[in-house]
Amino acid sequence: MSSVLHPVGPERRGVYWRRRLLAVLVLLAVVLLAVLGVRALTSERAAGEPAAQQIDPSQVASTLTAQPTGSPTGSPTGSPTATATTSAAVAPCEGAALSVLLTSDATTYGPGRTPKFALTVQNVSPVTCSVEVGSGMRTFVATDASGAQVWSSEDCQSSTSSQVYEVEPQSSRSMTTTWSRQRSAAGCPDGQEMVPDGTYTVTGTWNGVAAAPVTVSFSG
Known part of the structure; x- marks a missing residue:
């Protein structure tokens, strides 16, 4: 311990003290560099790591509430009233909104040929409307020259x-029928005769509304 505080040697005491001071300074410099290196490494690691995200409970609740609810299989479920609201009833065509037209596929029919008639209901109004058509709504009648x-x-x-x-508007629906050129009577009795050759007037009505008649002729 005495040699540390009282250096002994051939040199003067000041030389030994300067050497010891230099050694201490070098040691302090090494320690300081080591501390600075550790701090720099720690700072780089801290900068490279993302900051912990703060979670707002209100945002979590909002996210959970916004999730869609569906069927267990993931198929979408629609509103039970959606079809009803998109298919509202259309008002029936009335009065001057309709035009009823009767036509035949020919005017003269030879042997074995049977006439076909069409009764067409056309919407002549500027708006869409509904029409009931079918065999229960139309009637065709043929009368002879008398x-x-x-x-x-x-x-x-x-x-x-x-x-x-x-x-x-301007669209139409048609109802058709074919006449076998055989007479008919109420109740549709069997054995009715064929009408003779000649000219016949055919009328057609839809829901009680009559169309202009057509004339057909049979020969042979």
């Missing part, structure tokens, strides 16, 4: 079905 009824589509009609259709 005005006597010889055939009616109602006499042997096997079906009286009908259906309501939405008809846009």
Whole structure:
């Protein structure tokens, strides 16, 4: 211990003290550099790591509330009233909103040929409306030159079905029938005769509204 405080040697005491002071300074410099290096390394690690995210409980609750709810299979579920609200009923066509037209596929029919008639209901109004069409809504009647009824589509009609259709402006729906050129009577009795050759007037009505008649001729 005495040699540390009282250096002994051939040199003067001041030389030994300067050497010891230099050694202490070098040691302090090494320690300081080591401390600075550790601090720098710690700072770099801290800068590279993301800061811990603060979670707002209110945001979590909002996110959970916004999640959609569906069926267990993931299929979307619609509103039970959606179809009803998008398919509102269309008002029936009335009065001057309709035009009823009767046509035939020919005017003269030779041997074995049978006429086909079409009764067409057209919407002549500027708005869409509904029309009920079908065998239960139309009637075709044929009369001979004397005005006597010889055939009616109602006499042997096997079906009286009908259906309501939405008809846009200038659009139409047609109902057709074929006449076998055989007489008919109420109740559709068997054994009715064929009408003779000649000219016949055919009329057509839809829901009681008559169309202009057409004339057909049979020969052979």
